[in-house]
Amino acid sequence: MNVAIIGLGNIGGSFAKSIRASLPNYKIYAIDIDTNTLSIAKSIGLIDDGSDDFKEIIPKADLIIFSVYPKLLSQLIKNYIPYLKDGAIITDVTGVKSSVIDEIEPMLPDNVDFVFGHPMAGRENRGLEFSSREVFIGANYLITPTPRNKEENINFLKDFVKQLGFGSISVITPDxxxxxxxxxxxxxxxxxxxxxxxxxxxxxxxxxxxxxxxxxxxxxxxxxxxxxxxxxxxxxxxxxxxxxxxxxxxxxxxxxxxxxxxxxxxxxxxxxxxxxxxxxxxxx
Amino acid sequence: MNVAIIGLGNIGGSFAKSIRASLPNYKIYAIDIDTNTLSIAKSIGLIDDGSDDFKEIIPKADLIIFSVYPKLLSQLIKNYIPYLKDGAIITDVTGVKSSVIDEIEPMLPDNVDFVFGHPMAGRENRGLEFSSREVFIGANYLITPTPRNKEENINFLKDFVKQLGFGSISVITPDxxxxxxxxxxxxxxxxxxxxxxxxxxxxxxxxxxxxxxxxxxxxxxxxxxxxxxxxxxxxxxxxxxxxxxxxxxxxxxxxxxxxxxxxxxxxxxxxxxxxxxxxxxxxx
Structure with missing residues (x-):
């Protein structure tokens, strides 16, 4: 499984650390405008590879985790669409759902599935240096499926975050x-x-x-x-x-x-x- | 130095634990209506002696620390007055000062000095079992002297709480x-x-x-x-x-x-x- 983390800050970095620790078979790729952060992350073995050019990463990603600002999310997904792998599962960490979903779903091609999610954990300080595995342990996770989502992909995301250590995982409506x-x-x-x-x-x-x-x-x-x-x-x-x-x-x-x-x-x-x-x- | 702690709950207990750890020469006495708590405290060596009868404790106390509800404080001091040791220093932990001071100061005999204080630490849960030395370490302490207080007694209280581990100790007006x-x-x-x-x-x-x-x-x-x-x-x-x-x-x-x-x-x-x-x- 190749996972691409978009935005290697506090939350993105915490995902990388959690995946490394809990799912050693996953390959972890990251996209960030800060190439210095990517170099550091690669040098300490936190990611397998990183780039500021999404075209190098997105085509091989089975799972994409967007940990970026809400407004940036829709811009990025628009750029990524022609490069998405067939069958890719996409998720996010955005703190508001209805308006984000309304904006993004109409753009999506049929062969990918965006299952929207929200980890209720640690975003007090910005940057990779504040990321940690521990903030996810026992924390709440919210998944907000839409009629477009496949049952198996919702279940995949549930299992995935369970394996990262999240505690209560709730499946609720966006509203x-x-x-x-x-x-x-x-x-x-x-x-x-x-x-x-x-x-x-x-x-x-x-x-x-x-x-x-x-x-x-x-x-x-x-x-x-x-x-x-x-x-x-x-x-x-x-x-x-x-x-x-x-x-x-x-x-x-x-x-x-x-x-x-x-x-x-x-x-x-x-x-x-x-x-x-x-x-x-x-x-x- | 004989210290009497009035009310061996969370704050009173934290004082007892701090004094035991930091000032081993002090004798610690406690007054509480809960004689079971006093027995436990004595059996674990936290206090030298305890009683629900203040007449057994107050006459020998050089330092009295009231850690009781504000309203109870003035009732108790009234009862204790005939039994106070000459030169005793009294303090409290009440979270409001002006009205307490206005009520208590007129009752006090000349040969004792009540220096009002307020430890800014840990009172979320009630009872001795929640007391701890650690909550005082680095915490703020407020002392609110009045014209009645002797400089040497204000300084004594400052030194005393400093030795218990309090961080910033401020001397400010009651208002x-x-x-x-x-x-x-x-x-x-x-x-x-x-x-x-x-x-x-x-x-x-x-x-x-x-x-x-x-x-x-x-x-x-x-x-x-x-x-x-x-x-x-x-x-x-x-x-x-x-x-x-x-x-x-x-x-x-x-x-x-x-x-x-x-x-x-x-x-x-x-x-x-x-x-x-x-x-x-x-x-x-």
């Missing part, structure tokens, strides 16, 4: 994916950015932080070229989630204003219940 | 403490509770979470008896911080609605800058 990711990922980023940016810079806050502030701002080292795209591609779901969050925030704020201990306690017991539920699976 | 903690701790809790409670429970969100959601909800396993007290005791600062946070949230929401990439990018570059600044000290 449900966008709904839930708008909540767990995008809303979380909106909140974290708003929190750290509401800090008063004159009081040297870092001397007065505990774990809570560091936890809530850990994702604020954000890729400003990627995230506005993701927010806009998932606008309607995201705005609905922001609205629901603000309702809860307003309810708690009113309770604080009114010294309404009963409401505060109820909201805290509810949050504790939800916390314990969240952890009951993660610890399995 | 500034409450202002900044209202932001780094209380606002963070308000946000985390609001986020997890805005989840749609019917979609089994835990299968679709990545690190970001887990980070932002880690503190939602919250002590519902403690936190309403803290919120109410620091209401004016906290409400101001909620307001500032909501302004940033509204600004980002509007930018998403309007596909205003420029504003989104600006806010993300700002959050990244602040993230890096926050980490520049924490990694020292």
């Amino acid at each position: 449900f994916h966008d709904e839930v990711i708008g909540f767990t990922s995008q809303l979380a980023h909106v909140i974290a950015i708003s929190l750290i940016n509401s800090d008063d810079e004159n009081r040297n806050t870092k001397k007065y932080t505990g774990d809570s502030y560091r936890d809530l701002t850990r994702i604020t080292n954000i890729n400003e070229k990627l995230w506005p795209e993701l927010f806009m591609m998932n606008k309607s779901h995201l705005l609905k989630h922001i609205d629901n969050f603000k309702s809860q925030l307003d309810k708690l704020t009113l309770a604080i204003e009114a010294d309404d201990v009963e409401t505060m306690e109820k909201m805290m017991l509810e949050s504790t219940k939800r916390y314990l539920d969240l952890h009951s699976l993660n610890e399995k | 500034f403490h409450d202002e900044v903690i209202g932001f780094t701790s209380q606002l963070a809790h308000v946000i985390a509770i609001s986020l997890i409670n805005s989840d749609d429970e019917n979609r089994n969100t835990k299968k679709y979470t990545g690190d970001s959601y887990r980070d932002l909800t880690r503190i939602t396993n919250i002590n519902e008896k403690l936190w309403p007290e803290l919120f109410m005791m620091n209401k004016s600062h906290l409400l101001k911080h909620i307001d500032n946070f909501k302004s940033q949230l509204d600004k980002l929401t509007l930018a998403i609605e309007a596909d205003d990439v420029e504003t989104m990018e600006k806010m993300m570059l700002e959050s990244t800058k602040r993230y890096l600044d926050l980490h520049s000290l924490n990694e020292k």
Whole structure:
């Protein structure tokens, strides 16, 4: 099996490391505009070969993993189409699905199958040097099939990511994916950015932080070229989630204003219940 | 030096473990209503002796560390006053200062010195079993002296917590403490509770979470008896911080609605800058 990784950054590099460790029979090829990264990856044995010219790689790829920005994805696939191997399976790591699928599916020739996916793991820092096998271990993986996909290729992708160590692998619709990711990922980023940016810079806050502030701002080292795209591609779901969050925030704020201990306690017991539920699976 | 720890839970236990490891000459006594916890602590050598009767402990204590709920603190100190040792130094771990100090200082006899403090470390889970030395290592410590405190006792507390492994030790006014903690701790809790409670429970969100959601909800396993007290005791600062946070949230929401990439990018570059600044000290 020849796999081609498009974009050898944090996520692409983590795929390469995972495949090397878990699937030693796979040949790993990579395409990246940064030829220096490719040289390093080849010299340490992480990839079998790499190139900034897709024509050298794409024709031999049985499996193609796009780990690039959403907008770049549709441009690249357009270029690759004449060179795709018959029967190739293609997947991606994009954090928003419906609009990406709507854009890409109409271009695809019949003899290849694009099964869209989303690894819920580690993209805080950019670049191959931050990639790791470990971030995938036990992480959630979302697969969003469309009527175009062959059952056997969906199953192939499921098996493939299972072998890389992913934990819970869910097969869901693109719209449900966008709904839930708008909540767990995008809303979380909106909140974290708003929190750290509401800090008063004159009081040297870092001397007065505990774990809570560091936890809530850990994702604020954000890729400003990627995230506005993701927010806009998932606008309607995201705005609905922001609205629901603000309702809860307003309810708690009113309770604080009114010294309404009963409401505060109820909201805290509810949050504790939800916390314990969240952890009951993660610890399995 | 005889130290008495009042309340041998998570924080009290962490003090006991830290003192044992770092200051082997100290005798450690504890007061707790849970005599079982005291027996365990004594049997493993964590404390020299413990009692649920303060009259057995307080008269010999040179240093008293209150690690109890804010409301309990003033009740206890009232009971202890006739039994305090001449020259005793008292401190606490309360997350709000001005109102606690206003309540307690008028009661105190002249021959003891209460230097108020706040370790910014680990209180996610309740009980001695969750205590640890490690949570204090490198953590921030805040000391909020009042005109009543003797310089030598403030210095004693600074040296003491430095020896326990705390990192940055700041001496600040009670009001500034409450202002900044209202932001780094209380606002963070308000946000985390609001986020997890805005989840749609019917979609089994835990299968679709990545690190970001887990980070932002880690503190939602919250002590519902403690936190309403803290919120109410620091209401004016906290409400101001909620307001500032909501302004940033509204600004980002509007930018998403309007596909205003420029504003989104600006806010993300700002959050990244602040993230890096926050980490520049924490990694020292």
